Amino acid sequence: MRRIEESELIINPDGSVFHLHLKPEDIAENIILVGDPGRVELISSFFDTIELKKSNREFVSCTGTLNGKRLTVVATGIGTDNIDIVVNELDALVNIDFETRTIKEQHTALNFVRIGTSGALQKDLPVDCWLLSEKAIGFDGLINFYAGRNKVVDDDFEQAFTKSLNWNPLLTAPYVVDAAPDLLSKLVGENVIKGVTISAPGFYGPQGRELRLPIADANINDKITAFRYDNHRVTNYEMECSAIYGLSALLEHKAATVCVIIANRLAGTASKDYKPVMKKLVEHVLRGLTK
Numbered sequence: 504m505r506r507i508e509e510s511e512l513i514i515n516p517d518g519s520v521f522h523l524h525l526k527p528e529d530i531a532e533n534i535i536l537v538g539d540p541g542r543v544e545l546i547s548s549f550f551d552t553i554e555l556k557k558s559n560r561e562f563v564s565c566t567g568t569l570n571g572k573r574l575t576v577v578a579t580g581i582g583t584d585n586i587d588i589v590v591n592e593l594d595a596l597v598n599i600d601f602e603t604r605t606i607k608e609q610h611t612a613l614n615f616v617r618i619g620t621s622g623a624l625q626k627d628l629p630v631d632c633w634l635l636s637e638k639a640i641g642f643d644g645l646i647n648f649y650a651g652r653n654k655v656v657d658d659d660f661e662q663a664f665t666k667s668l669n670w671n672p673l674l675t676a677p678y679v680v681d682a683a684p685d686l687l688s689k690l691v692g693e694n695v696i697k698g699v700t701i702s703a704p705g706f707y708g709p710q711g712r713e714l715r716l717p718i719a720d721a722n723i724n725d726k727i728t729a730f731r732y733d734n735h736r737v738t739n740y741e742m743e744c745s746a747i748y749g750l751s752a753l754l755e756h757k758a759a760t761v762c763v764i765i766a767n768r769l770a771g772t773a774s775k776d777y778k779p780v781m782k783k784l785v786e787h788v789l790r791g792l793t794k
């Protein structure tokens with residue numbers, strides 16, 4: 504059996520995984536991922552019991568229970584490069600034996616639910632609404648580094664999207680991955696709008712925001728807003744969902760993302776205070792995950 508070398512999976516002297524500083528026994532199978540480390544405190548404030556709190560760099564985490572269910576919250580920080588670290592390390596904690604450094608025969612599937620913030624690309628999605636991502640489009644290219652990406656992507660959607668946008672060959676090839684249907688069904692609700700989410704490798708230029716620097720393709724957001732495929736339209740931009748969906752599909756975990764829309768890019772509006780709305784969304788997600 505292949506032994507994974509010390510350089511490839513770095514384990515700290517206390518037995519915890521390199522960046523997250525978590526040990527195999529520290530995490531639950533239901534994991535909430537958030538970008539903002541401060542959101543971990545908000546989510547865990549609803550827990551009935553707290554088992555542990557850890558932090559290293561931006562990777563703040565907490566495990567506890569709610570309604571008898573064990574949950575872990577992990578802050579990923581911003582960006583899909585961080586998701587590569589977080590999802591691979593969480594997977595390693597359950598699917599690699601840290602003593603023998605071999606892949607376990609018995610696979611453990613994790614449920615990842617990301618609770619984030621996002622910007623809308625359609626006029627009818629006002630600030631402070633909730634958006635559940637049925638599909639993610641990655642502008643970040645992460646999944647293209649892994650073998651088997653073609654097995655987990657929606658190839659027809661990808662082709663229709665790149666053709667319709669006249670995709671710039673200087674950019675990485677976009678990838679499209681679905682959420683896990685049974686996790687989506689736990690998160691639906693009266694106030695939850697379903698959509699297709701782009702994860703961008705930046706907040707400004709990569710999301711078509713122009714401050715002092717002009718954008719390479721000034722019309723990219725108009726083309727994205729107008730794009731239709733089957734009954735789908737692209738609804739919003741954020742910065743992590745695609746990599747969570749892509750890596751989860753490759754590693755055989757389940758993933759879904761729900762965000763508070765904090766800006767509407769067409770209307771030019773931003774939420775006055777999204778924090779109370781986020782608190783309500785957290786309560787909604789926790790209800791869905793623990794009922």
Ligand SMILES: O=P(O)(O)O[C@H]1O[C@H](CO)[C@@H](O)[C@H]1O
Pocket residue numbers: 537538539580581582618619620621706741742743
């Ligand atoms: O609120 P979070 O979860 O961080 O999500 C969004 O906010 C950050 C950008 O402001 C990015 O991480 C983006 O994905």
Ligand SMILES: O=c1cc[nH]c(=O)[nH]1
Pocket residue numbers: 620621622623706710740741742765766
């Ligand atoms: O417009 C937005 C708002 C939040 N997060 C993003 O990445 N983009």
